[in-house]
Amino acid sequence: MRRRAAALAVPFSAVLLAVTSCGAIPEDWRTPAFMRSDEPELDERLPTVTGEVGEEPNVEFPDIAPPGEQLSGVVHRGGDGEGALVRSDDMIVADIVDYQWTGEGEAEKTNSTYETGTPVLLELAQMNEDLTASLADQPLGSRVVFVFPAQDPAEAASMGQPSPAPGDSVSVLDIRERFGRGDIVDGEQTTDGGEDGLPTAPDAGHDRPAISIPEDTDPPSDLESVQLIEGDGPEVEAEQQLVVQYTGVTWNDGEVFDSTWDRGGAPATFPIGAGQVIEGWDEGLVGQKVGSRVMLVIPEDLAYGDAAAESGSPEGTLVFVVDILGAVDAPPAPEEGASPSPEAG
Incomplete structure (x- = not known):
């Protein structure tokens, strides 16, 4: 009954489209520094993200060149509760704020769903495991930061895409809501029809x-x-x-x-x-x-x-x-x- 939705105009979703269509993240995007959710410390190369989940985050970039590697980390773990944990095949509603990290301590905000008032819907089952690793098993109200290296210009040109912006793209994602297998609406059915x-x-x-x-x-x-x-x-x-x-x-x-x-x-x-x-x-x-x-x-x-x-x-x-x-x-x-x-x- 459904047709595929249009692409979302945010870097996180651009990466999502790439890994969904091609089936894998390029080898040079993979890194041992990829921080999974059960590791207690964040990679020191990640931007510092502060502020309350549910409000646009404050993001400070370290005085280093963009790392040019895929990194991620959970900067805030939400509250626990039955049914609140994200599963690897869930859909999630998330607010996303995107930056282009161009140099040492330098970045430009390129998108914010907090500003537009339009959180995005992401289907985790359509995403590569390297992306969902920091989202699965997190409670609602968690905040995750992602760093994605720029696509190679020659590769972009070969695929008919615009030349990528210089530097790494950074996305801060706040998990608002989840929908999963077997979910139904609450409430008592008052009629069977007929x-x-x-x-x-x-x-x-x-x-x-x-x-x-x-x-x-x-x-x-x-x-x-x-x-x-x-x-x-x-x-x-x-x-x-x-x-x-x-x-x-x-x-x-x-x-x-x-x-x-x-x-x-x-x-x-x-x-x-x-x-x-x-x-x-x-x-x-x-x-x-x-x-x-x-x-x-x-x-x-x-x-x-x-x-x-x-x-x-x-x-x-x-x-x-x-x-x-x-x-x-x-x-x-x-x-x-x-x-x-x-x-x-």
């Missing part, structure tokens, strides 16, 4: 819901939305990135054609209200509250249309049960004339 000839979907807990289509009943001609659990979070806005669990069945036979639970219960993420999913999702989920479980009955014209079979998509009226786990604002568009984020093939 009114006015609509399907039913009893609460299945941490498992795929069983959606039952009423017998000898024609599907509704209009989009129907039934709130099975009413969330208490903010309303979903168009162009946000949603994090959801979902199951979809076809009205004509009640068969499941897609479900996050069939992929190990790993939540899905996609932009909503931006024309990147079927119309019934855009119309039915924008305005719902985060924390809600919603049943959507989507007529054919708001699903895959009468040409669904030609594209291998499910035909006719579709029924979904969706848990809205989170909604994250999209980052602002790059300024006119700004260089695009590099991507790797």
Whole structure:
């Protein structure tokens, strides 16, 4: 049900794209000085990061040349608590502040989600282990600093990318929230649906819901939305990135054609209200509250249309049960004339 989101215009995500696409960090980026989360001391070449997590950090750069190696370290470990530890295959919501480290004690801030008010959503399962090592097993509220060496100009040119800026890039990442396998919305399901000839979907807990289509009943001609659990979070806005669990069945036979639970219960993420999913999702989920479980009955014209079979998509009226786990604002568009984020093939 989702399409890949656009690249994020921050150095951390540029590195993420590179290692996801190419499968490995270049050997000359690896270093024994890479500081893993269980080591008590930070590499002395890392910038000094202070301030409260949840506010933009203060970053001081040492009077040394940029190290030209990948380094990282946990500069603040958040509070402990059940369910609060980040797992290696989680999605996390994080604030990121980026710098370009150009010389001894010299750096320029290039990006701050604290300034834009748009934290980023990162899928750790899509990242190389060398990047996730300092994020996995950290509690929410932790702060991690990364140093990335500049890409080789010749390599960038060979891949059709802009020439990289001189010096190392530095990213300070604050972990705000996590979503993981088996997550569902909180709250008691107050109805199973079923009114006015609509399907039913009893609460299945941490498992795929069983959606039952009423017998000898024609599907509704209009989009129907039934709130099975009413969330208490903010309303979903168009162009946000949603994090959801979902199951979809076809009205004509009640068969499941897609479900996050069939992929190990790993939540899905996609932009909503931006024309990147079927119309019934855009119309039915924008305005719902985060924390809600919603049943959507989507007529054919708001699903895959009468040409669904030609594209291998499910035909006719579709029924979904969706848990809205989170909604994250999209980052602002790059300024006119700004260089695009590099991507790797």
